[in-house]
Amino acid sequence: MTGPRTPRTPWHVDDQILAAYAAGTTPPVLSASVEAHVLGCADCRQRLGDDADPQGLDEAWERLASAIDRPSPGILGRLGSVHGSIRSTIATPAMVLAALSAVALVVLAPLTAAAVTGDAGLLALLVIAPLAPVAAVALAYRVQADPAGEISLATPAAGLRLVALRAVVVSVAALVATMVTLLLVDLWVDLTAAMVLAWFLPGVALSAVVLLACTTRLDPLRVAGALGLVWAAAVVTGSTAGRRVRPEVVLDIIASPALQTAALVIATAAVLLTVARRDTVSYRRTA
C-alpha cells in the first residue's frame, strides 16, 4: 500500500449540492450526508476545496483558534461565574485596584508597625481595620476610578446594584485581609476574641454611611476621608490619654455593647436610607 486508503464510491455529490454546502446553505441533514461522503471521497473533497471561500475558511480558523487560545477562567473565575454577568461586572481594573489598595492598606501598615512594637501595631490595626471597607465603598463608587463609568451609567446594570456589588466584593477582600492580619499580629501580641471582632460593626457602619453619601450630592471619597480622619483621631486620642500608648483602652470602648449597638443601628439606618434613595445613584443630578 502506498499512502492512505481512499475507498472508491460509486457516486459523487452533484455540483449544485456541493456549491450549496460550500456556501453554507444546505439544511442540517443534507449537510451531514455531504460531510460523511466528503470525508471518504478524495474527488469530492478536491471539488469542495475548489468551491470553498478561502476568506470564510480563514475566518472560521481564526474563530476556532481564538476560542482554543483563550485562557480558561481559573478557580476564582469559575467560582465567580456562578452567574457569569456578576463576574464580569466586578472584574473591572478599577475594582481590582480598589481591592488591592484596601488589602495593602490593611495588611502592610499594621504588620510593619506590629513588627516594631506590639502596641503600636494594635493601634494601627484599630485605626485601619474599619476604614478598609470604607475606602472600598468610596473607590467602588468613584466614577473617576472607573474610566468606562460614563459608558456603564447608560446601561441597565447601572445603579445601586452595580455599586453595591462592587462595594461588597472589595469589602469582603478587605475583611479577609484584616482577618489574616489579625492572625499574624497574634504572633506578637495576644489577642482576645473581642479584639478580633470588635472592629467589624464600626467598619460596616462607616461603610454604610459612605454608601449613603453616594446617593447625595456629596463626593463619597470626601465623606470617606472625613469619616476616616474622625475615626483615626478618636482612636489615637483615646489610646494616648496617659503617658504610654494604651490601645486596649480604646478597644474596650469599641467592643462595648453600647458602641456595638450604636454601630449596628447606624449601619442599618444608612443601608435602609440608601436603598430608599437608590434611584439617585445612577441618575445624576450633578455633572
Added chain:
Amino acid sequence: MTTNTSTTTTTATIEADGLVKRYGSTPAVDGVTLSAGRGIIGLLGPNGAGKTTLLRMVATVLAPDAGRLRMLGLDPADPAQRTDIRRQLGYLPQSPGLYPGFTPFDLVDYVAVLKEHTDRDWRHEESRRVLESVGLADVMHRKIRKLSGGMKQRVALAAAMVGSPQLLVLDEPANGLDPDQRLRLRSLKTESSTVLMSTHNISEVGALCQSVYVMFDGRIRFAGTPAELAGLAAGQVWEDASQDPRAIRSWITATGAYRHLGEPPSGAQVVDPTLDDGYLLLARREQS
C-alpha cells in the same frame, strides 16, 4: 451610517419639552423642545452650546433640572422605565474612557454584560460582529493601551452598538478618526432605528443625517432637514473676485474667488447655498 428603518411608526423616538440643565447658575441646556423620529439625526452647534449635556440627558446619564423628556415612549425619571430605556440604548460618550488593560473584545463583552446579555456564546459572537463592523477584527485581542486614538474611538463605538440597540446616542463619533475612517463611518450599517449624533463636521450631517438640529447657547435654533438648513442661505450667497465689505461674512475658496454671505448687492453672482452657508448664517444671526 445607514439605519434599518423597515418598521415604521408615528411615535417620536426622542421627545423633549422645555428641557433645562444648569451647572450652578449657568444653564447648559436652556429650554430645549424637540420631537425626533426615526433615522439619523444630527446635532450641530459650537463648543459649549449644550450638545453634550443634551446627549447625556438623552442617554439617561444625567437628570434634567426641569422639563419633560421621553425616549422610545418611556420616561427616564421613572426608575423602571429608565432601565427599560437603557435596555434599548447604545451610548458613545464624548471622551469615552476605556480600560487600557482590556482588549477590545473584553471591553465590548463587558459592556454587553452590563446590557444584560447573559448568553455567553451569543455575546461573544455579537462582540466579534460589532468589532468587525468597525474594522477592528485584526486587533480585537490586543491590549487597548497599544491601540491608536482612532482605534480606541472605534472600540467605544462598537461597545455602543453591541446588541443592536433601538436608540444610538453618539457624541462626536468621528472624533479622532482619520479621513478614511470617517468615510467608513458613513457607510457603517446599524440595526438601530434612531441615531442621535452630535458633530462639528457639517459635511457629515449632509452625508448622513435625515434631520438636523442646530444648538446655540443651550437652545435649539434650527430644526429641519439638511436641505432646509442649506436653504436658509438661499439667495444670500454670492461669489466675487475680490472682498466685499457689504457681506456679513466672507472667505476665500479653493478656486481663489471670495464667497460672501449676506444681502447680495445688485448684479452679484448669486450661487447655490451649501450646508456650511446655512450654518454660518445661523451662527452669524446668533452673534448679533
